[in-house]
Amino acid sequence: MNNTNEIIVGLDIGTTKIACFIGQRSESGKVKILGYGKTESAGVDKGIVINVLDTSNSIKQAVKEASDRADVEVESVYVGVAGQHIRSSRNQGTVMIPPDHKLIQEDDLLKLIDTQYQTLLKPGEEIIHVLPQNYIIDGQELSTDISPVGVPGHELRANFHVVTGNTTNLEAIREAIRYANLKVEGVILEPVASSYAVLDDSDRNVGIALVDIGGGTTDIAIFTDNIIRHTSVLPLAGGVITNDIKESCQVMKNQAEALKTRFGNCLPQMVSENDFISIPVFKSHTPKEINMKTLASIISSRAKMILEQVDYEIKISEYGKQLIGGVVLTGGGSQLTNIKDLASYTLGIESRIGDPTIHLELENREELANGMYSTGIGLVLYGIEKAEYERARKPEPDPEPMPDPIEPTPVRPEPEEEVKQRRGGLFGGRKNKEEKKEKAPKGSGFISSVNDYLTKMFLENGNEKDE
Numbered sequence: 001m002n003n004t005n006e007i008i009v010g011l012d013i014g015t016t017k018i019a020c021f022i023g024q025r026s027e028s029g030k031v032k033i034l035g036y037g038k039t040e041s042a043g044v045d046k047g048i049v050i051n052v053l054d055t056s057n058s059i060k061q062a063v064k065e066a067s068d069r070a071d072v073e074v075e076s077v078y079v080g081v082a083g084q085h086i087r088s089s090r091n092q093g094t095v096m097i098p099p100d101h102k103l104i105q106e107d108d109l110l111k112l113i114d115t116q117y118q119t120l121l122k123p124g125e126e127i128i129h130v131l132p133q134n135y136i137i138d139g140q141e142l143s144t145d146i147s148p149v150g151v152p153g154h155e156l157r158a159n160f161h162v163v164t165g166n167t168t169n170l171e172a173i174r175e176a177i178r179y180a181n182l183k184v185e186g187v188i189l190e191p192v193a194s195s196y197a198v199l200d201d202s203d204r205n206v207g208i209a210l211v212d213i214g215g216g217t218t219d220i221a222i223f224t225d226n227i228i229r230h231t232s233v234l235p236l237a238g239g240v241i242t243n244d245i246k247e248s249c250q251v252m253k254n255q256a257e258a259l260k261t262r263f264g265n266c267l268p269q270m271v272s273e274n275d276f277i278s279i280p281v282f283k284s285h286t287p288k289e290i291n292m293k294t295l296a297s298i299i300s301s302r303a304k305m306i307l308e309q310v311d312y313e314i315k316i317s318e319y320g321k322q323l324i325g326g327v328v329l330t331g332g333g334s335q336l337t338n339i340k341d342l343a344s345y346t347l348g349i350e351s352r353i354g355d356p357t358i359h360l361e362l363e364n365r366e367e368l369a370n371g372m373y374s375t376g377i378g379l380v381l382y383g384i385e386k387a388e389y390e391r392a393r394k395p396e397p398d399p400e401p402m403p404d405p406i407e408p409t410p411v412r413p414e415p416e417e418e419v420k421q422r423r424g425g426l427f428g429g430r431k432n433k434e435e436k437k438e439k440a441p442k443g444s445g446f447i448s449s450v451n452d453y454l455t456k457m458f459l460e461n462g463n464e465k466d467e
Contacts, residue, residue: 006387007034009066009185010193010379011059011077013049013173015216015239016332017041018058019373020066022074023380025388030361031381033368034072037065046216046235047083047190049172056179063180076183078383079173080190080375081128082217085166086233090133091116094157104137104148106393108156116160126170128189129163131228144225163189163231188382190214190375191221191231196385197378198330198354198371201226208325210354211310211343212374213333215239218306222319230317234309238333241302248298249290255279259295261335266303266342268296303339307346314347326350332372 005025012019019038026032039061043054067074093115097108116130135142137153148156174184194212195204204223212219218237222230238260245264246256259279265271275292310327314320326349329340334353343351356374357365359381368377 006384007070007072008380008383008387009063009074009077010376010383011063011079011177011182012190012193012376012379013044013047013055013059013079013176014041014214014375015044015046015237017215017372018044018055018062019376020059020062020074020077021373021376021380022066022070022072023377023384025384026361028361031359031384032361032363033377033380035066035068035070036368036373036376037062037067037069039065041215043176044216046239047081047214047233048085048169049176052172052176052179055176059176059180059182063182074182076185077177078186078188078193078379079177079184080193080379081165081170081173081187082190082214082219082233083165083169084217084233084235085169086128086189086231087125087164088231089162089164091119091160091162092157093160094155097154097156102152104151104153104156106149109149112156112158116162119162121164124167125164126167127162128165128170128187129161129192131161131163133159133161133227133229144227161228161231185383186386188379189219189221189231190217191219191233192228193378193382194219194330194354194356194374195221195223195228195378196381197356197359197374198328199223200358203325203328206325207319207322209310209314209323209327209349211327211329211334212331212371213237213306213329213339214331214372214375215333218310218331218333220310220313222314222317222323224319224322229319230313232313232317234306234313236306236309237331240306241299241333244298244302245295249288249295251279251281251288251290259290260299263292263295264299265292265296265337266300267338268293268300270338271296299336300342303333303336303342304346306333307343310343311347314349320349323349326352328352328354330354330356330371330374332370334371 007022007024010021017038018041021036022034023031024034039058042058043049043051049055063074093112095108095112097104113130117127134144135148136157137148137151138155142148177184191210191212195210199210205226207224210221214237216237216239218234220232221228242256242260245259246253263277271293273293277290277292278287279290281288327343327347329343329351340351340353354371355369356377357369
């Protein structure tokens, strides 16, 4: 393997599944998933770890499967976080530029970011992300496509989108990972991670809303001008659809999930009233007949309710009219038949299904082209870009000093008697001359011997790394 390209591990702790992905930047420039593992989630409810030990056991299984496939020992992971405890707010910060700085330097920018970590929070909360929105230098707003680093000025001010989470819930995630004998490399909001998998720079720049419909939560991230403008986590997702099917059709939960994923449809008008499916309930009971149109009506009703909540979040974000790129749906819920059409109708915005493999090598795509893998793959992509960014920022080591020239060893003149004796020795004069020539010194000589978006996305993570 190319040792200059770090191997990164992403861990998606979801309500219905725990998935682990191991990846590395390949020679082609794309990312190769070396191995992945998935297991049923235990101890998690709506994105929150409730039972640390149960979740830790599930983590161990998923990580072992990925590790065995990749033939790589896993020591640390980037983990996604979601849940109803996630909050976001808008803050502002200001720093004065030192007189000896003729131009604004990166240290000034870091100092400005740090002011947000000193903001007074509600009890029991901690900061996950500090996301700069715009910069103001000496009262003049800077264009979003220009970095403040390198601009002359005396006062640097910025508006921030700050994402916070409940400390107890975040610590439960960290504890579950530690019990699995792993280290937390970084904690990333799940819609931010998913965006790395299904979006590219043109999507983020033109204006787009990412909607990740998982099992326990629906995560939203809105981008314009290559900047995250709004984030939100809704406690409604695919799990409520499954529960509705379970109760309405009076089937077991695993059967309800199978009905949803294999036969579900978000548009009842696309399903015939004469279509039925027969499923076994108990051994002693006759199979239950489920009307496919009724099933579609149940799914459509709940899916529409979820999308109406998404529509509300888009409207309160104040960026709804700037979403030229429309809406990208991802997560396991995005695999429901015709959900794209229902989303376009409900939101009044063009919608499409995101492909989590657009940044992967071709050989990985077919088996991973499912929206449920977006967060896990995105965590790997995030970690790779962060590692590359930090490596680029690291100063080059000073070159080793040139050694002093090798001085020739002086030859001591031999006494005349010694010369005469050697010339008359066993091997004759010619041999002795050759030996002297070989031993003569050879002389002296010398021994020869990233872009604005990443800055905005990674500067805030300086304090995230787990001790």
